[in-house]
Amino acid sequence: xxxxxxxxxxxxxxxxxxxxxxxxxxxxxxxxxxxxxxxxxxxxxxxxxxxxxxxxxxxxxxxxxxxxxxxxxxxxxxxxxxxxxxxxxxxxxxxxxxxxxxxxxxxxxxxxxxxxxxxxxxxxxxxxxxxxxxxxxxxxxxxxxxxxxxxxxxxxxxxxxxxxxxxxxxxxxxxxxxxxxxxxxxxxxxxxxxxxxxxxxxxxxxxxxxxxxxxxxxxxxxxxxxxxxxxxxxxxxxxxxxxxxxxxxxxxxxxxxxxxxxxxxxxxxxxxxxxxxxxxxxxxxxxxxxxxxxxxxxxxxxxxxxxxxxxxxxxxxxxxxxxxxxxxxxxxxxxxxxxxxxxxxxxxxxxxxxxxxxxxxxxxxxxxxxxxxx
Amino acid sequence: xxxxxxxxxxxxxxxxxxxxxxxxxxxxxxxxxxxxxxxxxxxxxxxxxxxxxxxxxxxxxxxxxxxxxxxxxxxxxxxxxxxxxxxxxxxxxxxxxxxxxxxxxxxxxxxxxxxxxxxxxxxxxxxxxxxxxxxxxxxxxxxxxxxxxxxxxxxxxxxxxxxxxxxxxxxxxxxxxxxxxxxxxxxxxxxxxxxxxxxxxxxxxxxxxxxxxxxxxxxxxxxxxxxxxxxxxxxxxxxxxxxxxxxxxxxxxxxxxxxxxxxxxxxxxxxxxxxxxxxxxxxxxxxxxxxxxxxxxxxxxxxxxxxxxxxxxxxxxxxxxxxxxxxxxxxxxxxxxxxxxxxxxxxxxxxxxxxxxxxxxxxxxxxxxxxxxx
Numbered sequence: 001x002x003x004x005x006x007x008x009x010x011x012x013x014x015x016x017x018x019x020x021x022x023x024x025x026x027x028x029x030x031x032x033x034x035x036x037x038x039x040x041x042x043x044x045x046x047x048x049x050x051x052x053x054x055x056x057x058x059x060x061x062x063x064x065x066x067x068x069x070x071x072x073x074x075x076x077x078x079x080x081x082x083x084x085x086x087x088x089x090x091x092x093x094x095x096x097x098x099x100x101x102x103x104x105x106x107x108x109x110x111x112x113x114x115x116x117x118x119x120x121x122x123x124x125x126x127x128x129x130x131x132x133x134x135x136x137x138x139x140x141x142x143x144x145x146x147x148x149x150x151x152x153x154x155x156x157x158x159x160x161x162x163x164x165x166x167x168x169x170x171x172x173x174x175x176x177x178x179x180x181x182x183x184x185x186x187x188x189x190x191x192x193x194x195x196x197x198x199x200x201x202x203x204x205x206x207x208x209x210x211x212x213x214x215x216x217x218x219x220x221x222x223x224x225x226x227x228x229x230x231x232x233x234x235x236x237x238x239x240x241x242x243x244x245x246x247x248x249x250x251x252x253x254x255x256x257x258x259x260x261x262x263x264x265x266x267x268x269x270x271x272x273x274x275x276x277x278x279x280x281x282x283x284x285x286x287x288x289x290x291x292x293x294x295x296x297x298x299x300x301x302x303x304x305x306x307x308x309x310x311x312x313x314x315x316x317x318x319x320x321x322x323x324x325x326x327x328x329x330x331x332x333x334x335x336x337x338x339x340x341x342x343x344x345x346x347x348x349x350x351x352x353x354x355x356x357x358x359x360x361x362x363x364x365x366x367x368x369x370x371x372x373x374x
Numbered sequence: 375x376x377x378x379x380x381x382x383x384x385x386x387x388x389x390x391x392x393x394x395x396x397x398x399x400x401x402x403x404x405x406x407x408x409x410x411x412x413x414x415x416x417x418x419x420x421x422x423x424x425x426x427x428x429x430x431x432x433x434x435x436x437x438x439x440x441x442x443x444x445x446x447x448x449x450x451x452x453x454x455x456x457x458x459x460x461x462x463x464x465x466x467x468x469x470x471x472x473x474x475x476x477x478x479x480x481x482x483x484x485x486x487x488x489x490x491x492x493x494x495x496x497x498x499x500x501x502x503x504x505x506x507x508x509x510x511x512x513x514x515x516x517x518x519x520x521x522x523x524x525x526x527x528x529x530x531x532x533x534x535x536x537x538x539x540x541x542x543x544x545x546x547x548x549x550x551x552x553x554x555x556x557x558x559x560x561x562x563x564x565x566x567x568x569x570x571x572x573x574x575x576x577x578x579x580x581x582x583x584x585x586x587x588x589x590x591x592x593x594x595x596x597x598x599x600x601x602x603x604x605x606x607x608x609x610x611x612x613x614x615x616x617x618x619x620x621x622x623x624x625x626x627x628x629x630x631x632x633x634x635x636x637x638x639x640x641x642x643x644x645x646x647x648x649x650x651x652x653x654x655x656x657x658x659x660x661x662x663x664x665x666x667x668x669x670x671x672x673x674x675x676x677x678x679x680x681x682x683x684x685x686x687x688x689x690x691x692x693x694x695x696x697x698x699x700x701x702x703x704x705x706x707x708x709x710x711x712x713x714x715x716x717x718x719x720x721x722x723x724x725x726x727x728x729x730x731x732x733x734x735x736x737x738x739x740x741x742x743x744x745x746x747x748x
Contacts, residue, residue: 042701043694049705072672072697080675080693088689298446301454315462319454320417323446327416331423333704 005187006145006214008033008246008267012356018238018265019360021352024246026092026144027185028084031059033246034262034351036344037094037270041067043077043087046275047333048341050089056310056338057345059091060145062270065098065137070120070127074140082142094270095143097134097176099150099191100251103223111151113168131175139182147217148173150191155225162195166204169193177211187214189248195220196229198236205240216241217248218266222257231257235264255284255347256371259364262351274340279333281325284343288370292336297322310342379561380519380588382407382620382641386730392612392639393734395726398620400466400518401559402458405433407620408636408725410718411468411644415441417451417461420649421707422715424463430684430712431719433465434519436644439472439511444494444501448514456516468644469517471508471550473524473565473593474625485525487542505549513556521591522550524565529599536569540578543567551585561588563622569594570603572610579614590615591622592640596631605631609638629658629721630745633738636725648714653707655699658717662744666710671696684716 005027012021022033037060038045038053045053045061053061063083068074077086083093101109101118108119115130131149138146150169153162173190180188190208194200208216218237221230234249238261241247248268249261258269274284281292285305290297303313304321312321312335324332347367354363379401386395396407411434412419412427419427419435427435437457442448451460457467475483475492482493489504505523512520524543527536547564554562564582568574582590592611595604608623612635615621622642623635632643648658655666659679664671677687678695686695686709698706721741728737 042697042703044698044701044703044705047704047708049708067701071701072693076673076693079673080691086691086694088694299450299453317454317460319446319450320460320462323416324418327418327441327445329416329418330421330704330707331418334421334423334708 004214005184006246008215008244010243014263014355014360015358017263017360017364018235019262019351019355020265020267021355022246022267024092024267026187028090028092028144029059031092032352033267034258034348034355035059035268036258036348037062037268038275038341038344039064039270039272040087040089042071043068043083045337045341046279047337050087052338053089053341054091056341057349058341060094060268061087061089061091063093063095063141063143065095065134065141066101066118066127066129068095068141069098069133069137070125071122074137078140078142084142092144093142094145095138095141095147097138097147097149097191098129099134099147100152101129103152103154106154113171115149115172131172132179135176135179135188139180139186143186145215146186146188148176148188148190148213150193150219152193152220152223153195155195155220155223157195159195159197159200162193162197163200166193166200170204170207173208173211189213189215189217189246191217191219191250192237192240193220194237196225196233198233201233201237202240205237209240209242213245215246215248217250219250221249222251222253227257231260231264234261234266238265241265254371256368256373258347259351259360259367260373262355263360263364274344275337278336278340281336283336284340286370292318292322292325304339308339308342309346310339312336312339312342378588379558380620382589382618384617388637388729388734389732391637391734391738392609393636393725393729394639394641395729396620396641398466398641400561402464402466402518403433405466406726407641408632408722408729409433409642410632410722411436411642412649412715412718413438413644413646414461414463416445417442417457419711419715420653421711424461426712427463427715428465430715431723432715434468434642435461435463435465437467437469437515437517439469439508439515440475440492440501440503442469442515443472443507443511444499445496448511452514452516458516466518467516468519469512469515469521471512471521471523471565472503473508473521474526475503480528487545489523489546505546506553509550509553509562513554513560517560519589520560520562522547522562522564522587524567524593526567526594526597527569529569529594529597531569533569533571533574536567536571537574540567540574544578544581547582547585563587563589563591565591565593565624566611566614567594568611570599570607572607575607575611576614579611583614583616587619589620589622591624593624595623596625596627601631605634605638608635608640612639615639628745630742630747632721633725633734633741634747636729637734637738648718649711652710652714655710657710658714660744666692666696666699666706678713682713682716683720684713686710686713686716
């Protein structure tokens, strides 16, 4: 359906796995799938300028609804022309619904049928979040892709709780749909919940599909369940979803998770891992993690990874990076973040090639040999 | 003398002031004078990449001998090919002598004829600094311009103390000269001391000139004396110095100081003001300072300065910068530092034009009308 706000195109289906090479057309450009989306919580991919993020191969960045509605406020961003121009990122933006904060700030909130009341960890103020508010905020920000407002129950919830929560998430989804005012500008993705219970996942996927949404996400994963459980749920849920819509696995992940989830039919990922690890001095290399503070790097004249093409590896020795780390220089966060995002961008390029050449399973093996298979 | 390591060329002498438009040829390129040199204490101009620093118009950066000898160590930098390649800055580098730390860490040191013993504020370790060590370190770093090891007595010292200290600084200078092993690679500038006493300044200038050095600095200023005293000393000392060598006013300063000192015949400046103020949210504009955290900027759609050509002003609203400030995002330090260094680079371009057009005095008036005359 070419009248959709975002449109998925299948380019190639891997012959030996469920991996698919696709393309997503959004109001702000084309996204080659599978893609990894860096997180820009406070309207900034930490330490990076938009052009630098783009140079790593990323074509979508994430914004956080709850953070942005509290600081600086979505009306302010809307008055200044929307999140794209505020940030200076002129490609696709996806915003979360704020629902995930329901989980991460659970000591600071009350939840009921109407929605959620959260106390901000920054100013102690109380904020209401509901399906309606979430859609209003995401549309005010001008996101290309808005996420439906959902509850993400803790991974150790009972089946009864997950089932009841899922039903409420569906009622919230219908309120999100009813609230949309700018569907031609901001698409809406639904989020499949259901915990680790396959019957619930199947039921919820069918419910969402009946709403004919722009895309579907697998939610409620990577929140403390085991890695095999996470991958099983991702694979099972992906199988339930229509082939003509993008599939987004939320909050994942590590290199081995990405390749395995792609092989299960996932198209989109977001995670703070590359950026947060960078700021903690944990760097990704083709041989595995490298810990910057380790004394063994003190006199190392070579780069982080001699085969890496990122500007950091082209220009700087590990000795210099470790020195910046030891002296607490701001510059180190830029250089390490650039490297880690480049690693993820590069991995996604390899994934896209592997799919087109029907050798995704081999890439899964290769990556898992370095990073483990969970 | 074209065989000098660095060579000064006079291009134009302003007809109505002592301002001079010159050029400095160093082993790493040409420096248009007058110039402002950003400070890169720990082998990094804080938050910035070398290309960005260069884009602001800076052609020389400073490194700090004491900081670099303690972390990561000058031998390490030398083994990796020197400071230029360590930092990725392929233009001129000037290093201080470590002598200034004698003043700034005065509670942590002992000083005698041999040199100085300092306790590092980072690891509590003791380090010796002497004329010989200072030259060894600066040559190991591969600086284009090394500064002679001096004592910078506190601004409220007695004349007797200043005179005795000055005599020792001369003895230290002669030991620096004797220690030089790579004069074809690393030039040596002498530092005129003498406090605020003109007879001492004159005497010390003559002493230094007799050593026929590559350049001369005015030291012992901007350390707590009044601004009129600072400018008087700079002007008086500049008059004592030969016309065929560069003159460097150390640790200065603010826009009004720069223009007045240029009008007195100074060619080179360094100061942490643009970079440190940037990180404190104090921004330079053609109307004066702007304090980023002020609530009045919260919804401001315009840039820091609508006439500024820097990448920050080209791409970002004050509202965005203030939001990054409020959320403590690393990116704000990059964007504000870029702006402030651009402001200084732009001011130096205006100064160089004004000299060539014999209207330096008018520029002094114009800048002092905004920034005060001290």
